[in-house]
Amino acid sequence: MSTTTVKTTAPADSPAGTAGGAPPRRTRRRGENSFAGSFAAHAILTGASLAALFPIAWLVFLSLGPDKDDYLHPGRIFGKMTLDNYSFVLQETPFFDWLVSTLVVSLGTTVIGVLIAATTGYAVSRMRFPGYRKFMWVLLVTQMFPVAVLMVPMYEILSELQLIDSYLGLVLVYCSTAVPYCAWLLKGYFDTIPFEIDEAGRVDGLTPFGTFARLILPLARPGLAVAAFYSFITAFGEVAFASTFMLSDTKYTFAVGLQSFVSEHDAQRNLMAATAVLVAIPVSAFFYLVQKNLVTGLTAGGTKG
């Protein structure tokens, strides 16, 4: 959306005589404000933007300071900015091990989550089968599971299956949240695809499965991408399960690995900051590409009963 400020003055052809006194300079209610109003809006938005930006900018800034106590004397960083922290993190720490585990776990969750959830999203979007409402309710309820509910039994089950400290175990655990999540998201997206397409497919002799696979899935590619991204992010940022179920430090995900700097490296905050920045940049960049679709998918599922 570009910021072309086309002056959209209200059309002057409104027939109602009660529209108010001064038609030539009628301000459009959701259009331009008075000067003071727009100044206030800019002031608030600038303030909010600074508040949003500052903690991250600060983290980036601190990551350039070579000393672990630089965060207490930020002024000193200016004189000695360096990328040493980054090269140290990349060369001397298990950064790439963590990268591998994070990617394995997140991508595994994503693939399983989206594959399984797609048909479900389609079914709950198109078919009002008996038990439909209850099923949607179950999907919603699984979103509310506090970590503590499943963590203990899952720990027990995984240790019986020898899946503690294994990628597969963590992927399975994450699927328990990602699958209902994706189904919910995808329902929202499928709802936006016209039902006429299904009807046309059925008239042409496709089964519902055929309609789904040949017509709807290709159209739903953006929705699938969003679901994939969301489950990826969820798995990527999860802390509680990851820090409990992954024991060896080469298998840590980033969320756990970053914590380990606090204790194991004598609270080397400069390295923590550098790692955090290294993790955050690609994810945030990717996030910006899809964030608009994320919301549509997420809230549409709830709004269209």
Added chain:
Amino acid sequence: MTVAIDRATGKRRGEPGGRPGRLTRLRQSYQRYWYAYAMIAPVVVVLGVLVLYPLARGFYLTLTNANSLNSARTIGVNHIEATYEFIGFDNYADILWGPTSYDRFWSHFIWTIVWTALCVTLHYVIGLGLALLLNQKLRGRTFYRLILVLPWAVPTFVTVFGWRFMLADGGIINAGLEALHLPAPLWLEDTFWQRFAAIMVNTWCGVPFMMISLLGGLQSIDTSLYEAAEMDGASAWQRFRYVTLPGLRSVSSTVVLLGVIWTFNQFAVIFLLFGDTAPEAQILVTWAYYLGFGQQPRDFAQSAAYGILLLAILIVFTSVYRRWLNRDEQQLAI
């Protein structure tokens, strides 16, 4: 034509749908829904195996005295069988009205409710305010939007580290406060300020989602409604009250529900901000985690019991909330 296809597939898969000999009407309805059941089957299986089974097992654990000393475990090559016993609802009784139940459960419960209410209110109010501003014709609003989404884009575990640097004693926030000759609280040590800091950080993390959702809602409101309202002489406040808020109703109800659930279960912010150093600032979720995994011996049974209680609270809340939303609606909101 469709009926023939349905019956053929129905028979092949042996689902109840296609079986002949029932009333035609019933059969047709089954034939229609058979696909639906087949399509949701994978998720049903996954949820059954990965969620319901652990849930049932977790519920059973809450009826025992399981902890890390008497559970089944493997030390080296030796496998030790579980020796915990069934003790009925003692865990719940102990949590809810046992000795020191106030310190262990109710104080955390009250704080969790306060935390959830404050955070969601702040998320919603700030998010709505920013969304309203961004919905105007304003120079540079795309730029503002991109900046304001940033807290959502960065993974929580990263941002919380950033905040820890800032909140640390001697960090930038206290340095700034001292420069202004204001008292510098011990954000990460003093209970009140810990809670304050937790709410602040969580608000910072949660506003973008609300803002973007509500902005989407605002943009979907028909502009002719505003024109009509203005024709009728509605003031800005009246337009907000009688056009904007009702127009946002469906989006609001969803995001508030999601916000409550997420905030109530917000693990990462408090856990990463304080670790084990803030017993008084723990909400129920992090407290349950502490019981089960943060102490020795690990108290699995109590931790799971907290989990079940949390889930129960959320389910009750959601049911009431849904009923309240749908109280006089033809179209169900959620």
